[in-house]
Amino acid sequence: MFFSNLLVPILKNNPSEAKIKSHKLMLRTGMIKQSSAGIYSWLPLGFKIMKKIENIVREEQNRINAQEILMPTIQSSDIWKESGRYEDYGEEMLRITDRQKREMLYGPTNEELVTDIFRNSIKSYKSLPQLLYHIQWKFRDELRPRFGIMRCREFYMKDAYSFDLNDDEGEYSYNKFFLSYLKLFKRLDLKAIPMAADTGPIGGNLSHEFIILAETGESKIYTDKNIFEVNHQNCEINKISLENLRKNFDKYYAVTDEKYNKIEFDKLVKKEDQLETKGIEVGHIFYFGDKYSKPMNASVDYDGKKVFVKMGSYGVGVSRLVGAIIEAKFDEKNENMIWPINVAPYECVIIPLISKSDKTNLEKSMKVFNKLKENKIDTIIDNTEENFSSKMKKFNLIGVPYQILLGKKTDDDMLEFKKVGEESVKLKIDEIIKIINSKKN
Amino acid sequence: MFFSNLLVPILKNNPSEAKIKSHKLMLRTGMIKQSSAGIYSWLPLGFKIMKKIENIVREEQNRINAQEILMPTIQSSDIWKESGRYEDYGEEMLRITDRQKREMLYGPTNEELVTDIFRNSIKSYKSLPQLLYHIQWKFRDELRPRFGIMRCREFYMKDAYSFDLNDDEGEYSYNKFFLSYLKLFKRLDLKAIPMAADTGPIGGNLSHEFIILAETGESKIYTDKNIFEVNHQNCEINKISLENLRKNFDKYYAVTDEKYNKIEFDKLVKKEDQLETKGIEVGHIFYFGDKYSKPMNASVDYDGKKVFVKMGSYGVGVSRLVGAIIEAKFDEKNENMIWPINVAPYECVIIPLISKSDKTNLEKSMKVFNKLKENKIDTIIDNTEENFSSKMKKFNLIGVPYQILLGKKTDDDMLEFKKVGEESVKLKIDEIIKIINSKKN
Numbered sequence: 012m013f014f015s016n017l018l019v020p021i022l023k024n025n026p027s028e029a030k031i032k033s034h035k036l037m038l039r040t041g042m043i044k045q046s047s048a049g050i051y052s053w054l055p056l057g058f059k060i061m062k063k064i065e066n067i068v069r070e071e072q073n074r075i076n077a078q079e080i081l082m083p084t085i086q087s088s089d090i091w092k093e094s095g096r097y098e099d100y101g102e103e104m105l106r107i108t109d110r111q112k113r114e115m116l117y118g119p120t121n122e123e124l125v126t127d128i129f130r131n132s133i134k135s136y137k138s139l140p141q142l143l144y145h146i147q148w149k150f151r152d153e154l155r156p157r158f159g160i161m162r163c164r165e166f167y168m169k170d171a172y173s174f175d176l177n178d179d180e181g182e183y184s185y186n187k188f189f190l191s192y193l194k195l196f197k198r199l200d201l202k203a204i205p206m207a208a209d210t211g212p213i214g215g216n217l218s219h220e221f222i223i224l225a226e227t228g229e230s231k232i233y234t235d236k237n238i239f240e241v242n243h244q245n246c247e248i249n250k251i252s253l254e255n256l257r258k259n260f261d262k263y264y265a266v267t268d269e270k271y272n273k274i275e276f277d278k279l280v281k282k283e284d285q286l287e288t289k290g291i292e293v294g295h296i297f298y299f300g301d302k303y304s305k306p307m308n309a310s311v312d313y314d315g316k317k318v319f320v321k322m323g324s325y326g327v328g329v330s331r332l333v334g335a336i337i338e339a340k341f342d343e344k345n346e347n348m349i350w351p352i353n354v355a356p357y358e359c360v361i362i363p364l365i366s367k368s369d370k371t372n373l374e375k376s377m378k379v380f381n382k383l384k385e386n387k388i389d390t391i392i393d394n395t396e397e398n399f400s401s402k403m404k405k406f407n408l409i410g411v412p413y414q415i416l417l418g419k420k421t422d423d424d425m426l427e428f429k430k431v432g433e434e435s436v437k438l439k440i441d442e443i444i445k446i447i448n449s450k451k452n
Numbered sequence: 453m454f455f456s457n458l459l460v461p462i463l464k465n466n467p468s469e470a471k472i473k474s475h476k477l478m479l480r481t482g483m484i485k486q487s488s489a490g491i492y493s494w495l496p497l498g499f500k501i502m503k504k505i506e507n508i509v510r511e512e513q514n515r516i517n518a519q520e521i522l523m524p525t526i527q528s529s530d531i532w533k534e535s536g537r538y539e540d541y542g543e544e545m546l547r548i549t550d551r552q553k554r555e556m557l558y559g560p561t562n563e564e565l566v567t568d569i570f571r572n573s574i575k576s577y578k579s580l581p582q583l584l585y586h587i588q589w590k591f592r593d594e595l596r597p598r599f600g601i602m603r604c605r606e607f608y609m610k611d612a613y614s615f616d617l618n619d620d621e622g623e624y625s626y627n628k629f630f631l632s633y634l635k636l637f638k639r640l641d642l643k644a645i646p647m648a649a650d651t652g653p654i655g656g657n658l659s660h661e662f663i664i665l666a667e668t669g670e671s672k673i674y675t676d677k678n679i680f681e682v683n684h685q686n687c688e689i690n691k692i693s694l695e696n697l698r699k700n701f702d703k704y705y706a707v708t709d710e711k712y713n714k715i716e717f718d719k720l721v722k723k724e725d726q727l728e729t730k731g732i733e734v735g736h737i738f739y740f741g742d743k744y745s746k747p748m749n750a751s752v753d754y755d756g757k758k759v760f761v762k763m764g765s766y767g768v769g770v771s772r773l774v775g776a777i778i779e780a781k782f783d784e785k786n787e788n789m790i791w792p793i794n795v796a797p798y799e800c801v802i803i804p805l806i807s808k809s810d811k812t813n814l815e816k817s818m819k820v821f822n823k824l825k826e827n828k829i830d831t832i833i834d835n836t837e838e839n840f841s842s843k844m845k846k847f848n849l850i851g852v853p854y855q856i857l858l859g860k861k862t863d864d865d866m867l868e869f870k871k872v873g874e875e876s877v878k879l880k881i882d883e884i885i886k887i888i889n890s891k892k893n
Contacts, residue, residue, distance in 0.1 A: 018519055046523070047527070051524065052522065052569055054573070055519045078457075078458060078496045079500075081499050085606055110543045128493055133459070143459065164526075
C-alpha cells in the first residue's frame with residue numbers, strides 16, 4: 012500500500028556500467044541487483060513485473076491446451092549423450108560434477124529431458140497430440156554477459172514442446188503456438204513480427220523468430236511495412252484458419268541480418284513499403300520432426316507399427332521480456348516509462364502532497380486507495396517525504412502508467428489524473444476507475 | 453476438461469523402488485518422474501498441487517507484509533567466504549566452476565545473498581523492518597537421496613528473511629512468521645505443532661520446527677496432548693497478542709528425539725496427557741541476531757551510530773509439503789487419498805458410465821462440468837473407456853476429494869455425489885456446489 016515500506020533502492024543517477032536503456036532503467040529504479048557476472052536478483056518491483064508477464068504467458072499457453080509441467084534445472088549428461096548434443100553445446104553449457112562424480116549440467120534447454128518424459132509416459136498414438144510446457148530457470152554460460160538481463164547467464168524462460176503422429180499434425184501444433192505467441196505479445200502491447208529464421212543448434216526445417224521493433228535492438232531487420240497490417244484477431248484454432256494466418260504473414264518479406272539479401276528485398280518489396288530498422292528477439296519457435304525422438308527412441312504404436320513422434324519446441328524469454336518491453340517503451344530523453352497496463356508493477360500511483368503540519372492528503376490517499384482496490388486496481392501510495400515534483404518524476408521513471416495527484420488545490424470530487432507523458436485532467440474517481448479497467452485484458 | 457487429454461501416466465502397481473507412502477502414491481498416480489538420483493520432474497497432476505500450495509504460501513507471506521523477491525539459484529562463493537560458511541557446508545553444497553574458472557555454487561539456502569541485497573539497498577533504520585521472501589529451487593547434494601521428493605536433491609522452497617533494528621523488534625518479526633506458519637498449515641488442513649528446536653548450521657538462539665503428525669514420520673516426537681488445543685484464530689498482528697500466542701505454545705512440552713529427556717517428560721506432563729508419536733518437519737524458523745550481518749557488514753544508521761541489523765530466517769519446503777500431505781492423508785490400506793480441498797489437483801471429478809453405443813452420460817458430464825465451472829469449482833471429467841468401477845478406484849487413489857457419478861440410474865435432477873471414503877448421496881447440483889465451495893478458504 013505504501014511506497015515507503017517497499018524495498019525499491021532508487022539510484023539518483025544512471026549507473027555507469029549500464030549501456031542500454033533497459034539495463035539503466037532496471038538498475039536505476041531498483042528492479043534488479045546483480046549478484047555475480049550475468050546473474051541477478053529480482054527485487055520487489057522487477058519481480059512483480061516478471062510475475063505478471065509469467066502469468067500472461069501461462070494463460071496463453073493454457074488457452075491452446077498446453078499442459079504445464081516443471082522439469083528440474085539440473086540434468087544428467089546421459090540424455091544429452093543420447094541425443095548427441097553433449098559435446099556440441101560447448102562451453103555455454105554449465106557442466107557440473109556432483110559428489111558421486113556424476114556428470115551433470117544446468118539445463119540450457121529441455122528437448123532431451125522432455126523427450127525422456129514422453130517416452131516413459133506415452134505409448135499409444137491415441138494420446139497425441141501432447142503439448143507440454145514449463146516455466147523454469149535456465150543457464151547459459153555466456154562468455155561475455157552484458158546488457159543486464161538481456162544477455163545474462165541465469166534466465167527465466169517458458170519452453171514448450173509438441174509431440175505428434177505425423178508432420179501434418181506437427182505443423183498444426185506449430186501453428187497453434189504461432190497464434191498463441193501473437194496473442195501473447197499483443198497482450199504485452201508489443202508489435203511482434205514473426206520472421207522466418209534459421210534453426211541453429213535446435214535443428215529442424217521450420218522456424219520463426221518473433222521480433223519486436225526497438226531502436227536499440229540487437230538485430231537489424233528488413234521488412235515490408237504491410238506485415239503490420241496482418242490481423243490475427245479472427246483466427247480460430249483449426250487447421251485451415253491457422254494455415255491461412257501463417258500464409259498471410261509469410262507472404263511478406265521480413266528477415267534479420269543473417270538472411271538479408273538486398274536484391275531480393277528490392278525485388279519483392281516496393282520502395283515505399285520497405286522498412287529497415289532494429290529489433291529484439293522475444294520468442295523463437297522450431298519444428299524439427301524426429302531429430303530427438305529418433306536417437307532417443309520416443310515412439311508410439313500406430314496400427315502395430317512403431318512411429319517416431321514429430322516434435323517442435325517453442326520458447327519465450329520471460330525475464331528477457333521485462334527488458335524488451337523497456338527497450339520498446341522507455342522514452343529515455345524525457346525519462347518517461349509507461350509499462351503496458353497488464354504487466355505494470357502497479358496500475359496506478361497516488362501521489363499526495365504531504366507537509367509536516369498537514370496530513371489530510373495522506374488520509375485522502377487512503378480513501379482513494381480503498382476505492383480503487385475495491386475495483387481491483389493495483390495501486391500504491393507514495394507516502395514518502397520527498398517533494399511533490401520529485402515524486403512525480405520518480406514515478407514517471409518507474410513507469411506506473413497512471414498517477415492521481417493530490418496537491419494543494421485538490422477538491423473532494425474531482426481528482427487530478429494523469430497518464431505518464433500526458434497532461435493531467437480533472438476527473439471523478441468513478442471515471443478514473445472506468446478508464447483504467449477498460450485498458451486491461 | 454477431459455482426463456484422457458492429460459499426461460497422467462498411472463501405474464497399475466506400486467513401484468518397487470518406493471518405500472514410503474508419498475513416494476509410492478506420487479509415482480503410481482504419475483505426479484512425478486525421476487530424472488536422476490534425487491531429481492524429479494513434476495508432471496501435470498503433481499505440478500498443479502505444488503502450484504496451489506505455493507500460492508497459499510505466497511498469500512500467507514503477503515498477509516504479514518513480507519515482500520516477494522527472487523534470488524538466483526547460482527551464487528558466487530565470495531559471499532559464503534565472507535560469512536565463513538563456505539568451508540563449513542561440506543559436500544552437501546553443490547560446487548560449480550564456470551568457464552571463467554570462478555567458484556560458484558547452487559544455493560542450498562540464502563542468508564548470505566539476501567544479506568548482500570540488504571546491505572546494498574538499505575541505509576537507514578527508518579526503512580526497518582524489512583521482511584523479504586522468495587520461492588526458489590534449492591540444491592543439497594544429499595549423500596543418499598531417497599523417499600522421493602521427501603529427501604531429494606533439487607527442491608522447491610520458500611525462504612524468508614527478517615531485518616530489524618534490535619532484538620525486541622527482531623522477535624516481533626519472528627513471531628509474525630510463527631503465526632503466519634500456523635495459518636498456512638491450517639489452510640493445508642495439517643495439524644502442525646511448533647516445537648522448540650536446535651538451530652543447527654543456520655545458527656542463533658531461538659528456533660522452532662513445525663511438525664505434523666504422521667505414522668511414517670522421520671522424527672519421533674514427545675508432546676503434551678493439550679498443545680493441540682492452543683488456538684491461534686484470534687491472534688492479532690501486534691506484539692502482545694503474538695507474544696501470548698508463543699507463550700501458550702511454549703508452556704507445553706513438545707520435543708523431537710534429539711531434545712527428549714524421559715525424566716523431564718514424566719515430570720512436566722501428566723501420564724494421560726503424554727503423546728509419543730512420529731512426525732514430519734514441514735517448516736523451520738530461526739532467529740540469529742547479527743550472525744550474518746556482522747561479518748558481512750550489514751548495518752543501518754541509527755542516531756549517527758552504525759548498528760548491525762538483527763536477522764531471522766523462515767523456511768517452508770513447498771515441494772516437500774506435497775509429500776508431507778500424502779503422508780498425513782493417504783489411507784494406504786483402502787487406497788483412498790483425499791487432498792485438502794485448497795490444494796487438490798481438482799476439486800471434483802465427474803465420472804460418467806460410457807458405453808460404445810450410449811454417450812448420453814458424457815454429454816450430461818459436460819453440462820454438469822459447465823455448471824461447476826461457472827461456480828469456480830475446478831473439475832475434470834474422466835472420459836476414458838475404462839469401466840466404471842476402475843475409474844472410481846483410480847480417482848480414489850488420485851485423491852480428488854469429491855466425485856459425481858453418472859451411472860445407469862442417473863436421473864436429471866438428483867446426482868450421485870460422493871466424498872472419497874464415504875457413501876454416496878443423491879443431491880441436486882446446487883447443493884453439491886454449496887458443499888464444495890463451503891470447504892474452501
